[in-house]
């Protein structure tokens with residue numbers, strides 16, 4: 001008998017909760033103590049002192065770069081920012097008719113057609129493709145946002161950082177340095193999170209020895225769902241439904257009474273405050289005096305939701321704020337529309353997906369779990385003409 005394959009008494013773990021499927025040196029999520037580490041560095045230290053480019057290098061290459069290594073890496077990233085013309089046509093043709101995540105997924109899956117070495121699969125080839133993907137995810141998402149607001153494509157600016165260039169390509173003008181800094185922080189915080197659903201589905205696809213483009217396309221598809229990456233957009237939608245801060249408690253009580261989930265709360269691994277949410281919260285505090293009434297309003301609602309949910313479900317059920325709770329007010333403060341929140345999550349998470357694939361391919365094993373069949377067997381086949 002194959003280990004773990006007990007047909008009579010199968011060990012079924014719904015949602016694979018608590019199941020380890022591999023070892024990894026990329027990130028550690030400590031759900032009990034609310035800690036997160038990328039390659040051994042605490043998320044707090046990276047949020048304070050690092051940049052998204054440096055974090056990408058750290059995740060993909062496995063160590064912090066020297067100044068020279070970072071410069072080379074950054075030059076390679078910048079050299080990959082352009083979107084192939086036919087992919088731009090796909091974006092322009094779909095945007096407005098499909099959800100931006102569907103546009104992103106389709107555009108990403110078209111990229112190998114314009115990569116002459118798309119199916120070369122040495123580690124060096126996959127490293128090159130990873131760098132291209134990190135870079136192009138930003139440009140593609142900015143192009144989608146641009147099209148959504150009825151404006152034309154803006155070419156990348158190689159003098160800008162990844163975050164600043166994203167805002168430049170989205171808005172068509174040099175971004176406020178503070179906005180670029182906030183976006184850089186958000187990119188760092190969302191860059192990696194162990195074997196979350198989208199990373200796992202990236203690995204399931206990659207484990208068949210399909211290629212990196214196919215694997216990260218699966219990652220985008222999985223990230224879209226409101227129980228995962230789509231929660232940031234859904235959380236903002238909920239805040240807009242709440243409308244005014246003073247409505248928060250009544251809205252949440254009604255929703256919980258109907259057994260609805262409050263978006264931006266709860267996590268499969270964290271049974272305490274998500275450390276990423278805690279870091280975003282310090283940015284949020286500064287938004288309480290923001291010049292935009294909408295940002296001030298959303299901020300006040302988010303903070304009241306946080307207080308109420310911690311009292312109601314935090315200490316009793318371990319349902320605490322997650323990374324998606326505060327993203328809405330923060331992204332709104334830098335002029336990003338809710339439709340673009342989840343694609344932007346993918347822009348952040350792509351280095352994590354690539355790092356995991358590169359690592360998993362070093363000892364690839366096809367991911368293929370079991371289901372326990374509970375239906376009938378040996379039913380007599382009745383020809384269609386005789387069925388009633």
Ligand code: ACO
Nearest residue numbers: 226227228229231260261262263264265266267268319322
């Ligand atoms: N609001 C209200 N109740 C909740 C919430 C929530 N957000 N999350 C969990 N619960 C309740 C469940 O209804 C369940 O209650 P019960 O015991 O009375 O049945 C209990 O808490 C335990 O929930 P589980 O389903 O076991 O939690 P699970 O680990 O499967 O779910 C999940 C985690 C999917 C993230 C969940 O908390 C949720 O749906 N949250 C809202 C969506 C969200 O914010 N997702 C983003 C997660 S972070 C990320 O992916 C980037």
